[in-house]
Amino acid sequence: MMAYTYILINFFTVIICFLASFDRRIQFNKLFGKFMISSTIVAIPFIIWDIWFTGIGVWWFDLDYTLGFKFAGLPIEEWxxxxxxxxxCVFTYYCLEKFFDLDWTGAFNNLIVFTSVIILSVIGLLYYHKIYTLLTVIVTVFVLCYLHFIAKKQWIGKANFVYLVLMPGFFAVNGILTGSVIPSPVVNYDPEEILGIxxxxxxxEDAVYGYSQFLLNIYFFKIITKTKDR
Incomplete structure (x- = not known):
């Protein structure tokens, strides 16, 4: 049973959203193909990042919790x-945007971007020698600046609200992966390469890493589906 841990985490993460996608009021199933395209665009650089960090030992996987199949150094479950x-994440965002008026969140766009960029930049400068911390800071600052100042997206506040809604799921999934309710972590980290918080x-760092990935998935999903920014 232990070998099914990681794949079951993936399964239970997606199954309810997958089944709900076929609800006639939602019909997210019609967007499966476009979701796969947009998520692949985002997945490519993050998987390269993952392969690199696994290769140099920034993090590693306990294969006892996996089926044992690896590709490019990563368990198939990680792919x-x-x-x-x-x-x-995208399904949740799609539903909340579809059924609720979240326009009020736009008032926080500037505050979120400027506060986040300042805090992250300071952390990056202070802990530049910790590679996971530094790279996470660089990617997230770039994503926020691009979306706000170049792409001029007005849904950053909305995305932040949805990300907060997703936090219980984040703690459940990442908590299990990092060993909160199992004897040892599925994913282990070199303590020299993280803040230690x-x-x-x-x-x-996982929360910030996930945040930048979340923002990019929303961005490309909106582009591929030609969804109007609201």
Whole structure:
């Protein structure tokens, strides 16, 4: 049973959203193909990042929790992770945007971007020697600046609200992966390459890493589906 841990995490992350996609009021199933395209665009650089960090030992996987199949140094479940988690996230965003008026969140766009960029930049300068911290800061600052100042997207506040809604799921999934309710972590981290600040068992960098990935998935999904920014 232990070997099914990671694949079951992926399964339970996506199954409810997948089934709900066929609801006639939602019909997200009609967007499966476009979701796969947009999520692949985002997955490529993050998978390269994952392969690199696994190769140099920034993090590594306990294969006892996996089926044992690896590709490019990553368990097959890790490849699935880059589709299962974004699916649940994009589906949640899609539904909340569809059924609720979240326009009020736009008032926080500037505050979110400027505060985040300043805080992250300071952290990056202070802890530039920790590669996971530094690269996470660089990517997230770039994503926020691009979306706000270049692409001029007005849904950053909305995305942040949805990300907060998704936090219980984030803690459940990443908590299990980092060993909060199982004997040992599925994913292990080199303590020299992270801040050492953990949310229960989850490195704080994971939340920021996930945030940038979430924003990019929303961005490309909107482009591929030609969804108007609201």
């Amino acid at each position: 699935m992770f880059f589709y299962c988690i974004p699916f649940a 953990r949310m229960i068992t989850i490195p704080v």
